[in-house]
Amino acid sequence: MKNTAILLINCPDRKGIVLAIARFLYEHGANIIHSDQHRDDALGLFFLRVEWALEDFDLDELTFREQFVPVAFQFAMSWKVEYCNKTPVIAIFVSNYLHCLVDLLHRHQTGELKCEIGLITSNHQSATSLAEYYGIPFYYLPVTAEIKPEVEIEQLELLARHSVDLIVLARYMQVLSAGFVTKYPEQIINVHHSFLPAFTGAKPYHAAFARGVKLIGSTSHYVTEILDEGPIIEQDVTRISHRDQLEDLIQKGRDLERVVLSRAVRWHLDHRILCYANKTVVFD
Amino acid sequence: MKNTAILLINCPDRKGIVLAIARFLYEHGANIIHSDQHRDDALGLFFLRVEWALEDFDLDELTFREQFVPVAFQFAMSWKVEYCNKTPVIAIFVSNYLHCLVDLLHRHQTGELKCEIGLITSNHQSATSLAEYYGIPFYYLPVTAEIKPEVEIEQLELLARHSVDLIVLARYMQVLSAGFVTKYPEQIINVHHSFLPAFTGAKPYHAAFARGVKLIGSTSHYVTEILDEGPIIEQDVTRISHRDQLEDLIQKGRDLERVVLSRAVRWHLDHRILCYANKTVVFD
């Protein structure tokens, strides 16, 4: 685990912001490792992500949160700081398609995803043996329209019990209620198997096939109360031709889904994503 | 100019089609240069494109059209044959953005597009000097809502006078009437500056910017009576990030538009495109 801290900032653009932050960090002994900033010209907003080594830094997380307040106040900043000295916990929700789950589990094992996988839950039993193989608690919670409210309560209890920081919907074929979603703002990542905003809703590969597109896509995004409308984190596409039948689209799409979802999860865990205006800034 | 002929076929799939065509061509001395076929499993349809050298072939175009009738009848074929011994004529419609026009003109000059550019017409005068430089007749026809019907009559007269086979809308910012479109079925190619079906209609780059997509696209398609709904010929995308402002999308998009439109025009001129079910088969 890296012994660093990350500060994310979002505020109206004006002179002196960079100087104020550079001075604050320097005076407390920070050795800046990465820094990236962005300006939205149209909205006049300034965004910053800065990461520094904690080695010689003289503020712990609590003290930072106190002492940074005047700087933040002066520039009307929205901000958050993350000390990377505790491992974030993720939960994976899955249904019957397991390719994204297999992918996430292997990436986690190779160290690509810096987190603990606290639990896997599914409305099917197909992932049971995989979860067992990787030694991760698995909860089988079948869902029907009638019992969905109760299931969500169970799910929320599981998330709380495992102190989950991020929920990954790895081809989970159930729609979460607005009540559920609002409990985890910008903490639920979904993969939708189309190039959003094309082909929202169910069966996007069928719709893409019917429309005769020449590329199919996949999109990872934060989940909001409006289905398929949350801030897009990552998208990718692959070429198809008239030779590709529906099952070929589904198969080629699986490769996209895995890549697009895993990138989103990694970037989230690296605190590289900042949301505003229903969009994302993904710092490099 | 290649001295070849091309046969395009679309019929219900059954045994013996390939044999019947192979025999017909062989018996008349055809040397097959390319042949490509496709089966739509879901619809049970068979598609074929075959190109042969005319050197030793003993049927001229008229005789072919007569003698092939029994074969076509036996298999209930939709078919067309093209003898590549006359140069097709295209018309380019353009407004104020000239990048696609410049591109097509240069590709034509280098021999990439096997056609004659019969005329350029525009509702603006900005293309005048380019047309002059390349020695192509230019017609300036300003359009307003009131005079659009008359303008379309003028355009149709121009197309007839120049014996135009294909109309290329190279960022022509006017919508053609249904009456106009039906006169040139599968003979009008448009480029839409989005990854259709996302962002139909006006100002797709603005819409893409607002939605926060991570890729922008471009689509070339045949024009039908329903705007942006015709059979897609080609699509391509390019990556953008939060750093790209609206003007960056527009600039990056120009490179897509040129490539996507010119491919569609080239494939059409090579008789490689076959439409069915509002989709295209693009033979390699």
Place this chain on the structure above:
Amino acid sequence: MKNTAILLINCPDRKGIVLAIARFLYEHGANIIHSDQHRDDALGLFFLRVEWALEDFDLDELTFREQFVPVAFQFAMSWKVEYCNKTPVIAIFVSNYLHCLVDLLHRHQTGELKCEIGLITSNHQSATSLAEYYGIPFYYLPVTAEIKPEVEIEQLELLARHSVDLIVLARYMQVLSAGFVTKYPEQIINVHHSFLPAFTGAKPYHAAFARGVKLIGSTSHYVTEILDEGPIIEQDVTRISHRDQLEDLIQKGRDLERVVLSRAVRWHLDHRILCYANKTVVFD
């Protein structure tokens, strides 16, 4: 399993080939499902892949092999026929990096790869539990320069015992001897972690990083006696920037390797690849 047969042909181009084959197949009751052909203009060669349903076909594999001889002789064809009524067996060779293995195992499980995985062998023990989880025989055969000849004999015995049709080197970090390779011509597929012919040999990501390329690639190819020089089956690339350090290249490259290797394996199993002049024709 599909009940079909596939014929692959490679011969000098001349009139009548398509007719001869179409007639032969038709007369024996074949219902052609796919057919694809290619001409190498420079070399004057003709290539064909045709797949038909065996349902009404009146020749079994042995009889086909006899009766097709005169047709093949007439046109001086190199040819092979494959009746898809037995499952091909593959062996996976792996070292310490397991991402390609994990990927192949999952694709096999989802039915994407139509084969039996007869065995996994490795010079390390890291894949033991994965092999066990998927229920595949695993052979741990450590290799040093001194004992390599004996190890290869053991490997060859294993391959024979399991009737292996295809060997997949899924990041196997040992070079196979020429003697070994010649026993499995066009039956060994390797993935090289660079865009060949750039960065042949060891440590291609290091070399790519040092050269400052803006894209990294991956290549799957048949193994021949000359290292990294066999016929290329598939390649893909991904964008990197100055921000990507060596470990980022390695991580991004893993996603390429998996995709590029699995495509090659699938196409080989589908009998879609034809080699000539140290190149491949990959029929769609």
Place this chain on the structure above:
Amino acid sequence: MKNTAILLINCPDRKGIVLAIARFLYEHGANIIHSDQHRDDALGLFFLRVEWALEDFDLDELTFREQFVPVAFQFAMSWKVEYCNKTPVIAIFVSNYLHCLVDLLHRHQTGELKCEIGLITSNHQSATSLAEYYGIPFYYLPVTAEIKPEVEIEQLELLARHSVDLIVLARYMQVLSAGFVTKYPEQIINVHHSFLPAFTGAKPYHAAFARGVKLIGSTSHYVTEILDEGPIIEQDVTRISHRDQLEDLIQKGRDLERVVLSRAVRWHLDHRILCYANKTVVFD
């Protein structure tokens, strides 16, 4: 023309650099518009590009160059500052293939390239009318091995007379001498029609075709004394198949060359490129 200045810095990484620069700029009234930095972990180097509005800035270019010296000295910086209040002048060298030239001229006309095209020179006469159409001085300088030294002297005189800041080799098929190259360090951009370091030297499409690659590429780079070995600025690739004959590679490659070269020129003109260790940092 934007009324901004750009500072590019390259120095050993240590605490306080960002603060020192932020303070210096703030104290002189700079409104920072863009700022991007990079750390090469392996080499311990720090890179920065910062752009600010000159509106309220109280230092002119000369005074900046004096007053910044102590800051630069303190951190052992290599640095350069560019005040964007004069238009840079470029020269385009071309031979018989004009697609890159056509592309650059049109991009210049649409405002995509912020520069003056001071001159076009060629060892052929094919570009004469294009230069005339766009109103750019054209110099026809035929080259043979014997007279090459004299031609280079003429070229250098032309460059001096037109105060050229950047030389663009837009498919110029002559190798410039080391003597010539060293006069314009990091000021000559070439496009090589392969994915370097694959297929260096002459006829890369022929070599790619012979090797049977599945993707072809294009590379723009700064020219150094060693042919095809200079720092890579941009690369891109496109997919080909066995169906693509040599002429198809050449045609598809043209689209890559145009895009890859024009991006490099634009980034250079925006002072976004920083070279070190024979690589480039291209700030976003």
